[in-house]
Amino acid sequence: MVSLLRKDLSVRMAPKVYKNLIGGEWVETRSKRTHENTNPADTRDVIGVFPHSDASDVEAAVAAAKKAFESWRLVPAPKRADVLFRAARIMEERKEQYAKDMTREMGKVLKETRGDVQEAIDTLYFMAGEGRRLYGFTTPSELPNKAAMAVRMPVGVCGMITPWNFPMAIPSWKLLPAIVCGNTCVIKPAEDTPLSTLNLVQSLIEAGLPKGVINIVFGSGKDVGTPIVQHPDVRAISFTGSSEVGRLIGTMAAEQYKPCSLEMGGKNAIIVLDDANIDLTVDGVLWGAFGTTGQRCTATSRVIATKKVYEQLADKVAARAKKLKIGSGLDESVDVGPQINRSQVETTETYVGIGKKEGAKVLIGGNRLAAGGYKHGFFYEPTVFVGVKNNMRIAQEEIFGPVVSMIQADSLEQAIDYSNSVVYGLSTAIYTKDINKAYRAMRDLYAGITYVNAPTIGAEAHLPFGGVKATGNGHREGGWEVYEFYSETKVCYVDYSGRLQRAQMDTYDV
Ligand code: ADP
Numbered sequence: 001m002v003s004l005l006r007k008d009l010s011v012r013m014a015p016k017v018y019k020n021l022i023g024g025e026w027v028e029t030r031s032k033r034t035h036e037n038t039n040p041a042d043t044r045d046v047i048g049v050f051p052h053s054d055a056s057d058v059e060a061a062v063a064a065a066k067k068a069f070e071s072w073r074l075v076p077a078p079k080r081a082d083v084l085f086r087a088a089r090i091m092e093e094r095k096e097q098y099a100k101d102m103t104r105e106m107g108k109v110l111k112e113t114r115g116d117v118q119e120a121i122d123t124l125y126f127m128a129g130e131g132r133r134l135y136g137f138t139t140p141s142e143l144p145n146k147a148a149m150a151v152r153m154p155v156g157v158c159g160m161i162t163p164w165n166f167p168m169a170i171p172s173w174k175l176l177p178a179i180v181c182g183n184t185c186v187i188k189p190a191e192d193t194p195l196s197t198l199n200l201v202q203s204l205i206e207a208g209l210p211k212g213v214i215n216i217v218f219g220s221g222k223d224v225g226t227p228i229v230q231h232p233d234v235r236a237i238s239f240t241g242s243s244e245v246g247r248l249i250g251t252m253a254a255e256q257y258k259p260c261s262l263e264m265g266g267k268n269a270i271i272v273l274d275d276a277n278i279d280l281t282v283d284g285v286l287w288g289a290f291g292t293t294g295q296r297c298t299a300t301s302r303v304i305a306t307k308k309v310y311e312q313l314a315d316k317v318a319a320r321a322k323k324l325k326i327g328s329g330l331d332e333s334v335d336v337g338p339q340i341n342r343s344q345v346e347t348t349e350t351y352v353g354i355g356k357k358e359g360a361k362v363l364i365g366g367n368r369l370a371a372g373g374y375k376h377g378f379f380y381e382p383t384v385f386v387g388v389k390n391n392m393r394i395a396q397e398e399i400f401g402p403v404v405s406m407i408q409a410d411s412l413e414q415a416i417d418y419s420n421s422v423v424y425g426l427s428t429a430i431y432t433k434d435i436n437k438a439y440r441a442m443r444d445l446y447a448g449i450t451y452v453n454a455p456t457i458g459a460e461a462h463l464p465f466g467g468v469k470a471t472g473n474g475h476r477e478g479g480w481e482v483y484e485f486y487s488e489t490k491v492c493y494v495d496y497s498g499r500l501q502r503a504q505m506d507t508y509d510v
Helices: 002-011 055-072 077-105 110-130 167-178 194-204 221-232 242-254 277-296 307-322 342-358 413-420 433-445 482-486
Strands: 018-021 025-027 035-038 041-053 136-140 144-152 157-161 184-190 215-216 234-240 260-263 269-271 301-304 361-364 383-388 403-408 427-431 449-452 487-495
Touching: 002 144, 018 055, 018 383, 025 487, 035 077, 041 077, 055 184, 055 221, 077 110, 077 167, 077 194, 136 383, 136 449, 157 167, 157 221, 157 427, 167 184, 167 194, 167 234, 167 482, 184 221, 184 234, 194 215, 221 234, 221 242, 234 482, 269 277, 269 307, 269 413, 277 301, 277 307, 277 403, 277 427, 301 307, 307 361, 307 383, 307 403, 342 383, 342 403, 361 487, 403 413, 413 433, 427 433, 433 449
Parallel strands: 157 184, 157 234, 184 215, 234 260, 269 301, 269 427, 301 403, 383 403, 427 449
Antiparallel strands: 018 025, 018 215, 035 041, 136 144, 144 487, 361 383
């Protein structure tokens, strides 16, 4: 009776109301509009009410970031980095709570959200170390008594637009290198997962981040994202999301000559050769295809297997997929959580329909789960298609759901051709015991990442992350390359000769 009462009360308890972070203050949106952040495993569970902001909030956030830039850029980089070190320690203490918040708003299972928080912690430590590097370059001048060097200069106010599938790790990949380089930021997290970005930034604030260095404006892509991209005082844009939206953002940024880093879709394949260790491969396919309910840009969406191994592999994957427990990610015994929202689960349904029409066969799965305990969430069964031809849409287009298409290939060369045939180029993998074939795959797979004897997912914070073709536009996140994006190269010449020296002329006259 008592517990029932308590349950009723908790259902009726008003959800927490969150605000934008502008200039170090939590402020209401000027639009007066809000939206609910709900649990995709049970939409009756409201995590909070978040602002549905508009361009006037962006205006205020950019002004605050611009003001903060004037002092933040002058803070010595090792001092800026100290904030990151302290935030990392705070995050370590809160890891469990932040993981639970993330599972509630995003759906993926707890062991994965713990990994997402850990990735932000790893990124904090890695980027903090950079505060004592941020190396430049010196070289002799062609003229006597003259010095020449290239140093790093912050870009200014950076705008970030992030997706829902790694709601803490992805914002950390963008915010942390930006602030260590001396920039200030305005970030718009995905509407479905605003709390995890807020948690990350809250740790930075408690670690001593000065007001205005990071500003958060919650809301939709059109009402908040676009005004950030178009604001003339925002000097660089970093986006992760779909290739369709990335194209729009890249085009808008180009109109104002803004550097723009785009991290977009994928249609990643695991190649399996006849000599592969099958049980190891099955583990990899299951994790790659159904981890994060298939909602990773690096998810294994295709398995391209050679003839001898194809059927055996399909049967083993199906047998194991059948045993996966589907449910709320807050239940530690669950393997596969819900999809993020109605639209995403409907996309999966549509693609499974397309696959069947194209003539592929559903070996396992193929259904949305909407009865009983699944009634209030967005659940879809792990699904394996066999008999998939490389030209089918399910073999070519990104689905972003728990669906894997198995394609047969005659040879390593054909498998590589198939893998390269999609418009995307993010992650690839090969399972083989033949070192020569592994090296050929590493050389010939046209993608940003290739794994050998491991699935297509599993990026580490200190290595560059990104892809080619419709996946990216030449930039990388993480690793040592990201600092190139968040700093401009400034060349400084110091002439201590006390006379006018003319490059290209005077050297040759003496
Ligand atoms: P996903 O399928 O992962 O949701 P999207 O590309 O739709 O990918 O969204 C990624 C991010 O881009 C989200 O934060 C979203 O709000 C934002 N976004 C969507 N449309 C636009 C737009 N027209 N301009 C700016 N940002 C956008």
